[in-house]
Amino acid sequence: MRDIRYLSDIEQVSNLPEQTRRQLARVTEAYRFRANDYYLSLIDWDNPDDPIRRIIVPDVSELSSVGDLDASNERSNYVAPGCQHKYPHTALLICVETCASYCRYCFRKRLFMENQKETTRNLEEGLEYIRGNKAISNVLLTGGDPLTLSTERLEEIIRELRSMDHVGVIRIGSKTPAFNPYRIIDDPELPAMLSRYSTREKRIYVITHFDVVEELTNVACLGLDILMKAGVVLTNQTPIIRGANDTPEALVKLMGKLSYVGVPPYYFFQCRPTAGNRPYAVPMAEAYETLEEAKRRVSGLAKRARYVMSHALGKIEIVGMSRDFFFLKFHRARYQEDEGRFMMFYRNDEAYWLDDLIPADGQPHPVHERRGENLTPRVDAVAQ
Numbered sequence: 001m002r003d004i005r006y007l008s009d010i011e012q013v014s015n016l017p018e019q020t021r022r023q024l025a026r027v028t029e030a031y032r033f034r035a036n037d038y039y040l041s042l043i044d045w046d047n048p049d050d051p052i053r054r055i056i057v058p059d060v061s062e063l064s065s066v067g068d069l070d071a072s073n074e075r076s077n078y079v080a081p082g083c084q085h086k087y088p089h090t091a092l093l094i095c096v097e098t099c100a101s102y103c104r105y106c107f108r109k110r111l112f113m114e115n116q117k118e119t120t121r122n123l124e125e126g127l128e129y130i131r132g133n134k135a136i137s138n139v140l141l142t143g144g145d146p147l148t149l150s151t152e153r154l155e156e157i158i159r160e161l162r163s164m165d166h167v168g169v170i171r172i173g174s175k176t177p178a179f180n181p182y183r184i185i186d187d188p189e190l191p192a193m194l195s196r197y198s199t200r201e202k203r204i205y206v207i208t209h210f211d212v213v214e215e216l217t218n219v220a221c222l223g224l225d226i227l228m229k230a231g232v233v234l235t236n237q238t239p240i241i242r243g244a245n246d247t248p249e250a251l252v253k254l255m256g257k258l259s260y261v262g263v264p265p266y267y268f269f270q271c272r273p274t275a276g277n278r279p280y281a282v283p284m285a286e287a288y289e290t291l292e293e294a295k296r297r298v299s300g301l302a303k304r305a306r307y308v309m310s311h312a313l314g315k316i317e318i319v320g321m322s323r324d325f326f327f328l329k330f331h332r333a334r335y336q337e338d339e340g341r342f343m344m345f346y347r348n349d350e351a352y353w354l355d356d357l358i359p360a361d362g363q364p365h366p367v368h369e370r371r372g373e374n375l376t377p378r379v380d381a382v383a384q
């Protein structure tokens with residue numbers, strides 16, 4: 001396997017001037033830095049606006065960006081250590097607490113902090129929970145990035161899930177195809193293992209995380225090709241990130257190339273208001289317009305993705321926007337009675353999140369309506 005060098009100290013990034021490194025070191029004390037030499041080699045260091053640099057190199061304004069470390073209140077979704085269950089048919093297994101590098105805008109950066117107790121090496125209880133809950137047909141392996149696990153460990157988890165008849169879909173959420181495609185290219189055991197479990201009747205999905213077309217290098221496309229030839233179904237999700245993919249041109253290039261290589265876009269996310277994330281967030285109105293402009297310029301497969309926010313109350317689609325209003329709809333809901341609920345809010349061009357909006361349809365605000373309801377952490381289920 002190729003020797004990919006990982007850097008966890010910003011001082012090791014020699015392309016940055018010394019003074020900049022010193023400034024950024026303060027940021028990385030709050031929010032960890034991790035990169036590797038492959039991903040850093042994609043940066044054009046002469047371009048201060050390089051999109052890959054934006055994704056991976058800290059920004060001093062992260063420090064003045066307030067927010068919750070767990071903006072979607074995921075801690076309230078644990079039913080067993082490492083296992084979240086928010087929607088009836090879907091369970092999440094938080095398999096690992098590292099990624100092949102760290103996105104600056106990460107919504108789970110709390111997992112990379114010392115003393116976090118959300119991930120566990122022992123997923124037995126979570127797997128038993130899934131085995132016993134026949135409504136769960138979908139399991140998402142996430143973290144962190146499951147493809148940073150050894151192939152052997154990943155197989156142990158997948159094998160268990162495949163022994164459960166009611167689990168039809170196994171999804172692996174991963175940015176490794178972008179951060180370090182050599183993980184796929186240099187380990188023939190990985191596609192061999194995936195092909196054993198991605199069967200004619202039940203496929204394995206890898207949900208990739210390409211933010212910008214510059215990540216879709218020849219090496220990355222080779223990694224994707226290996227996964228596809230192993231029988232894995234690929235689809236992509238990305239947030240809209242200020243300075244990386246917040247223009248129609250950037251999105252057109254990304255969506256187009258993803259569709260050419262066979263990885264159609266699945267979701268575009270509103271950047272979560274996680275602590276440290278504000279410099280990377282784009283207001284909803286601007287993100288919506290940018291995405292709509294991009295969609296006008298690409299074909300059907302490239303633009304079939306939905307634009308959503310992953311809120312504590314559910315996955316909410318930003319369906320439309322007029323001069324005066326936003327139109328939102330629950331795509332997935334935490335509470336059954338919200339399922340499919342359509343909502344109208346006054347347009348607010350400074351809004352970043354559902355909580356910033358005022359209802360315009362006479363209905364109560366869904367956040368106020370639920371305030372105080374069962375949204376506190378189930379600490380009993382968090383790994384000790």
Ligand code: SF4
Pocket residue numbers: 098099101102103105106107108109143144145174175209
């Ligand atoms: S790949 Fe996902 S979990 Fe990992 S750092 Fe990026 S956003 Fe966070």
